[in-house]
Amino acid sequence: MSGSRSAKDFFRPLAVGAPTPLTEIPARPSRAIHFFDPSNPKMAAKVPDMVGTVDVLLGNLEDAIKADNKVAAREGLVEIAKKTEFGATQLWTRINALDSPWALDDLTTLVPAIGDKLDVVMVPKVQGAEDIHYVDRLLAQLEAKAGLDRPILVHAILETARGMANVEEICGASPRMQGVSLGPADLAADRRMKTTRVGGGHPGYLVREDPPSENGVANIEATRATFQQDLWHYTIARMVDACAMHGIYPYYGPFGDIADVIACEDQFRNAYLLGCVGAWSLHPKQIAIANKVFSPSVEDVAHARRVVAAMGDGTGAVMLDGKMEDDASLKQCLVMVELAEQLAAIDPELKQAYEGITA
Numbered sequence: 001m002s003g004s005r006s007a008k009d010f011f012r013p014l015a016v017g018a019p020t021p022l023t024e025i026p027a028r029p030s031r032a033i034h035f036f037d038p039s040n041p042k043m044a045a046k047v048p049d050m051v052g053t054v055d056v057l058l059g060n061l062e063d064a065i066k067a068d069n070k071v072a073a074r075e076g077l078v079e080i081a082k083k084t085e086f087g088a089t090q091l092w093t094r095i096n097a098l099d100s101p102w103a104l105d106d107l108t109t110l111v112p113a114i115g116d117k118l119d120v121v122m123v124p125k126v127q128g129a130e131d132i133h134y135v136d137r138l139l140a141q142l143e144a145k146a147g148l149d150r151p152i153l154v155h156a157i158l159e160t161a162r163g164m165a166n167v168e169e170i171c172g173a174s175p176r177m178q179g180v181s182l183g184p185a186d187l188a189a190d191r192r193m194k195t196t197r198v199g200g201g202h203p204g205y206l207v208r209e210d211p212p213s214e215n216g217v218a219n220i221e222a223t224r225a226t227f228q229q230d231l232w233h234y235t236i237a238r239m240v241d242a243c244a245m246h247g248i249y250p251y252y253g254p255f256g257d258i259a260d261v262i263a264c265e266d267q268f269r270n271a272y273l274l275g276c277v278g279a280w281s282l283h284p285k286q287i288a289i290a291n292k293v294f295s296p297s298v299e300d301v302a303h304a305r306r307v308v309a310a311m312g313d314g315t316g317a318v319m320l321d322g323k324m325e326d327d328a329s330l331k332q333c334l335v336m337v338e339l340a341e342q343l344a345a346i347d348p349e350l351k352q353a354y355e356g357i358t359a
């Protein structure tokens with residue numbers, strides 16, 4: 001919780017008439033946050049058919065939208081939201097940066113027009129709790145004016161060094177905080193990393209095995225295996241801890257090499273294993289990758305259920321397939337089983353796959 005509000009005030013509405021903040025962020029599946037440009041007629045036309053195939057549709061108003069198209073994108077999103085029934089698919093938007101000429105109009109246009117349909121507002125380039133406090137109060141005022149009965153949640157993108165340094169206070173700045181995504185391209189630039197990609201690894205970031213020794217002399221000319229390392233490990237792990245501490249959700253962001261579906265899957269899986277619940281999809285073909293990676297495998301769910309069954313009241317230790325299971329491994333298995341249940345509730349194929357498993 002941020003130091004600027006007392007515990008008794010933390011869950012009070014920030015404007016008279018605004019909806020009461022949630023005390024817990026609902027665990028709604030959000031394996032793929034699919035970005036579309038609402039000012040692009042071809043993309044906009046595809047949105048209605050994407051409902052039900054993706055957990056989150058996000059109307060992007062920030063980077064990747066040309067300055068000349070900012071107003072068209074905002075208006076396009078209003079039009080799409082008004083005419084689309086989203087069902088279980090969530091509708092999010094990414095507004096422009098708070099220091100840009102567009103952010104204020106983004107919020108003052110979207111909340112009155114489609115606030116009842118918007119689940120989450122993604123805020124880019126968040127630097128500290130003060131950015132979340134600003135959006136929090138403004139949203140409360142706009143929600144009150146629009147007569148909304150549920151709060152719009154807020155998602156921060158970590159894409160500056162200052163934002164990274166302040167990640168814990170950002171996560172706890174408001175009861176609206178739904179989650180955090182890594183913005184690897186902007187973060188790399190802000191950190192002055194020497195990369196030019198939108199997420200993913202780099203062949204130069206590696207470790208090399210030691211040289212073989214011949215007669216006690218290291219032969220550094222010998223062929224030696226190298227292993228590419230994950231540029232984002234520290235950042236994602238830190239983000240995951242900050243989110244878990246505050247009961248909100250961490251996400252890997254974009255993978256810009258659309259053609260390299262294999263490396264995209266690897267990057268998404270690393271994030272999944274470290275604790276992320278989803279990633280961004282920039283192109284329709286990345287939705288299936290995220291849906292696959294961020295859904296536990298049938299084998300993992302089967303194993304988790306066996307551990308749950310074997311552990312009885314959840315205390316003590318048992319042997320299963322030659323391995324020790326105890327209270328702590330049970331807790332990991334419960335994470336898997338709960339996620340499978342949440343996904344089965346919205347994905348009939350997964351429901352069938354998970355139901356086919358016997359404990």
Ligand SMILES: CC(C)(COP(=O)(O)OP(=O)(O)OC[C@H]1O[C@@H](n2cnc3c(N)ncnc32)[C@H](O)[C@@H]1OP(=O)(O)O)[C@@H](O)C(=O)NCCC(=O)NCCSC(=O)C[C@H](O)C(=O)O
Binds near residue numbers: 036037185198199258
């Ligand atoms: C990356 C793209 C520019 C590629 O577009 P295109 O060249 O048109 O790809 P295709 O020809 O393969 O497209 C095939 C059809 O699919 C439609 N399409 C493409 N992308 C989408 C989409 N995202 N949603 C819906 N439909 C889509 C095309 O229109 C084609 O349609 P048709 O001709 O009728 O068959 C493009 O995919 C794109 O712009 N994607 C989104 C990019 C984006 O949002 N970028 C911002 C997020 S990443 C970022 O901001 C960095 C981050 O903040 C950080 O700091 O790290």
Ligand SMILES: [Mg+2]
Binds near residue numbers: 063124159185186
């Ligand atoms: Mg960015």
